[in-house]
Amino acid sequence: MPSVFRTHYAGELSLALEGEVVAVSGWVKRIRDHGGLVFLEVWDRSGLVQVVADPTSADYEPMKQVRLEYVVKVEGQVKRRPSGTENLQHSTGDIEIRISKLTVLNACKPLPFLIEDDAEVQENVRLLYRYLDLRRPRMIENLRVRHSAMQATRKFLSDNGFMEVETPILTKSTPEGARDFLVPSRLTKGHFYALPQSPQLFKQLLMVAGFDRYFQIARCFRDEDLRADRQPEFTQIDIEASFLTLEEFLEVNERLVEKIFGELGIALERPFRRISYKDAIETYGTDKPDVRFGMHLKDLSAVFSGSSLEVFRKAMESGGVIKGLKPEGLKEFSPKEQSVLEEMARSVGLGGLTIVRREGSALKGRLTRHFSEAETSGTIETLGLGDGEWGILAVGPNAKLCTGLSQVRLYFRDKLALVPAGSHAFLWVVDFPLLEYDEAEGRYVSMHHPFTAPMDEDIHKLEQDPLTVRAKAYDMVLDGNEIGGGSMRIYNAAVQERVFSLLAISKEEARQKFGFLLDALAYGAPPHGGIAYGLDRIVTLVVGASSIREVIAFPKTQKGTCLMTQAPSPVSEDQLQELGIQLVKSKAEAEGLDV
């Protein structure tokens, strides 16, 4: 699209245009001033082109005045570079623009950091000047991949009869789930909207309304603590469909994912492998296993049931278990490396590790002299230790052990390079329990959410044996990351009320919070179900970034602040008054301290 500013993008120039007069606009990335000859590299979103001037050139003087990141328009003739001076690293490396006119469109102050892909700059500096950080080619590429993923999603789903519908951002606070972000209402003082944790209820209502197939690339909000893969606001590819069985629905989703990843250059095999929640936890210690390598967790509780070791016995008496794994292909494991592992294990909640090594029919390690013969041979057999191989043992409450050992497993995956670069494993995790027991709250809570349908054959156990009831729920896992999850929904008001009552949500509360949903389910709700994908995580995986902040244009810090805009920030007394809000003084202020 030619304009006054450009006839071409810089990256489009080539020998085919030799001799033509072109105009390019962009930023000055490099200046090589030889006193006589001056070279500039001018960059735009498409790439770089070299501009050259010598003392006889028109606008030679302006060329000498240019500084890094000035915005310039250059006009001149496309020339083949003199033989021997081509630069094969750039697609435009065999040509250059002989300057005839240089226009400085805008100057640029000296930069807070160099805008280059390989400049390692502290993240707080990058976030403060995010607009400069985003000027780096890698960041633009990350967001381009994100754009492609969104486009592929919209194309595929539209082509398959799904309709994109927007749902409210100002909505109602609901119990269950994450903490809500609240928005005070001016018109109804003392009342609050909540930002949606997901469009969950609305998409189900759209199914009741007969939309049949819905999707939305939806912003979601959860006021919980942040992680490398969690932001307070994030984007879901949100989908809901009616009149599809679980199998049919999963099949559509596999095709969608094939399309998205295909667009991004990643081929995958269908149908996806499946694993039950129970098997995933037992074998990998997590419900989002990376199945590209083995190193399965083994239960050694039986082996050590009569252990004389106090740490083992005490842990098991208080309901704990002993589990272990064998790092595949681990040969050398120096004391220093061992302490690094132990440090890492502590940080993920493991009390301690026992590191053992098989030597002949014996085990060597810190605690092994307390092992009986049967315990030694049992450990060797259960972990499958060959001579000279290492084993890692840990003891503790099962849940904690699983979390920790699954991390240890990933630690060795990276340390021992167990997964070839570029290989991927897509996986469905299925057969989730409908409920789990929340010790802190003393009640059952939904594993997925309260609208998840129990499996038909388990419904009769709802009241008698709730923890064994399986849900029609599924997670999509890629290389150890949960990238999507969903379920078939309850579409019968009576079943929905039974589930609410199991969750200790009273009739009154259910009516108050979800009355509209219960009503809707009673007005001819079709069988339906859905899924939501974490777009940020998918893009992060595809571009190989270490945090979702790398694929979000303007992300928040771990404390939920934006370093660039300074949000969140105090508001004026007038604003508060209008909303009927009075701030409670912090403890320090109340005590009259200077804060």
Place this chain on the structure above:
RNA sequence: GGGGUCGUAGUUCAGACGGUUAGAACGCCGGCCUGUCACGCCGGAGGUCGCGAGUUCGAGUCUCGUCGGCCCCGCCA
């Protein structure tokens, strides 16, 4: 709520056991340089060592607190 880690020039970092004037590279400013492409060479400016206490004759260095970035546990249906 808890654990870990980092904070020194615009940027990335180095600063031995607490010692005299806190260094390097890149960037910035000035000079030289006609085929460079991370151009080269010479010179220069640039520092509240995050902030606040404390120990000490003396603190970038040790102690405590605090603020901020990052990683993790809890939390995130």
